[in-house]
Amino acid sequence: MKKQLLTAYRQGDRHLHNTQVTGFNLSGEAFKQADFSYSDFAHSYLDRTNFSHCQFHQANFEQASLFGSNLSYAKLQHCNLQQVNLTKANLQGARLDHSNLNQTQLSGALLHWASFYQAQMRDVNLCGANLQGINFRGADLTNANLSWSNLSRAKLSGAILDGANLDGARLRAAYMNALDLSLRNLEGLDLQDIIFNGGLCNRAHLVGSNLSNAHLRLTKFVDTIFDRANLCGADFREGTLQRASLKSVRAIATNFGQSVLCQANFLGANLQEANFYGADLREANFRDANLQGANLTAANLTNAQLTPQQLKTCIISKTQLPTAFALA
Numbered sequence: 001m002k003k004q005l006l007t008a009y010r011q012g013d014r015h016l017h018n019t020q021v022t023g024f025n026l027s028g029e030a031f032k033q034a035d036f037s038y039s040d041f042a043h044s045y046l047d048r049t050n051f052s053h054c055q056f057h058q059a060n061f062e063q064a065s066l067f068g069s070n071l072s073y074a075k076l077q078h079c080n081l082q083q084v085n086l087t088k089a090n091l092q093g094a095r096l097d098h099s100n101l102n103q104t105q106l107s108g109a110l111l112h113w114a115s116f117y118q119a120q121m122r123d124v125n126l127c128g129a130n131l132q133g134i135n136f137r138g139a140d141l142t143n144a145n146l147s148w149s150n151l152s153r154a155k156l157s158g159a160i161l162d163g164a165n166l167d168g169a170r171l172r173a174a175y176m177n178a179l180d181l182s183l184r185n186l187e188g189l190d191l192q193d194i195i196f197n198g199g200l201c202n203r204a205h206l207v208g209s210n211l212s213n214a215h216l217r218l219t220k221f222v223d224t225i226f227d228r229a230n231l232c233g234a235d236f237r238e239g240t241l242q243r244a245s246l247k248s249v250r251a252i253a254t255n256f257g258q259s260v261l262c263q264a265n266f267l268g269a270n271l272q273e274a275n276f277y278g279a280d281l282r283e284a285n286f287r288d289a290n291l292q293g294a295n296l297t298a299a300n301l302t303n304a305q306l307t308p309q310q311l312k313t314c315i316i317s318k319t320q321l322p323t324a325f326a327l328a
Contacts, residue, residue: 002026009034042080052090072110127165137175286310 002024008016009031016031019039030050037057047067056076065085073093081101088108097117104124111126115135125145132150138158148168157177166186173193182202186209195215202222206229213233220240231251240260247267255275262282266289273293281299286306295315304322 001021005016005019005021006029014034016034016039017037019036021044022040023043024041025045026049027045027047028049031054032050033053034051035055036059037055038059039056040060041064042060042062044061044064046069047065048069049066050070051074052070052072054071054074056074056079058078059076060080061084062080063083066089067085068088069086070090071094072090074091074095076094076096077098079096079099081096081099081104083103084101085105086109087105089106090110091114092110092112093114095115096119097115098119099116100120101116101124102120102122104121106124106126106129109129111129111131111134113133116139117135118138119136120140121136121144122140122142123144124141126149127145127147129146129149131146131154133153133155134151135155136159137155140160141164142160143163144161145165146169147165150170151174152170152172153174154171155175156179157175159179161179161181166184166189168189170190171194172190174195176194176196176199178198179196180200181204182200183204184201185205187205187207189206189209191206191209191211191214193213193215194211196219197215197217199216199219201224202220204221204224206224206226208228209226210230211226211234212230214231215235216239217235217237218239219236221244222240222242223244224241225245226249227245227247229246229249231246231249231254233253234251235255236259237255237257238259239256241256241264242260243263244261245265246269247265249266249269251269251271251274253273253275254271256279257275258278260280261276261284262280263284264281265285267285267287269286269289271286271289271291271294274291275295276299277295278298279300281304282302284301284304286304289306289310291306291310292313293315296311296319297315297317298319300320301322302320306322
């Protein structure tokens with residue numbers, strides 16, 4: 001069968017559907033632009049094989065070895081790639097949507113702009129991988145190792161990240177709408193410019209993280225710790241930050257408009273030019289915070305901890321001040 005396959009390809013046949021090469025050794029061969037839809041490569045040795053621009057719709061690669069293979073721009077939708085060795089494989093621009101990659105080895109693989117839409121990727125190891133611009137929308141990344149990976153501009157909306165290791169990951173400008181990151185340790189991460197609207201991040205640790213210019217509308221951060229984080233220019237409008245710890249944060253020109261911030265702790269925070277229009281700031285702590293130029297229009301400051309001196313440079317109109325509060 002191996003000889004027949006190689007002969008057919010070399011004679012120009014690219015329609016190689018339903019090829020059965022289970023357990024074969026095709027390492028180092030070239031099959032560029034061939035159509036292997038519904039084929040079975042299970043347990044085969046395909047190391048350093050050139051499959052660039054090939055079609056593999058519903059193909060089976062279970063436990064095959066594709067070490068160093070070239071799968072750039074290949075179409076691998078609905079494939080079984082479970083426990084496959086893709087170490088150092090070139091998957092640039094490949095589409096693996098709806099495929100099963102559970103326990104697949106991807107160490108050192110080139111994955112730039114690859115698509116794993118709604119793929120099964122439980123327990124995969126992507127430690128230190130360059131995942132810039134990758135499509136993980138709706139993918140199941142349960143217990144995946146994403147530590148120290150570059151996920152800049154990655155599409156993660158709807159992904160399942162339960163138990164995933166994000167230590168040291170770079171998520172700048174990543175699309176993370178509606179994700180649930182509650183209880184996660186995101187301390188010190190680069191989250192600049194992320195798009196995380198309508199998400200859940202309750203009781204999370206974001207100590208020292210960079211969230212500058214992040215898009216965080218309607219996201220819940222109840223009891224989350226932001227201490228010493230960079231929040232400059234971030235958009236928290238209509239969010240919920242009840243009892244959040246924001247001690248010593250930098251939140252210059254940050255937008256907290258119409259957010260729930262009751263009992264939030266802004267001790268020592270830099271809140272210059274921050275927008276609190278219509279925000280619920282009941283019992284919030286502003287001790288030693290810099291509120292110069294902050295907009296407190298229509299905000300509710302009932303029982304908040306702050307001084308008349310702090311309010312002197314704020315914008316105040318229709319603001320509900322603490323009971324018996326008198327401006328100096």
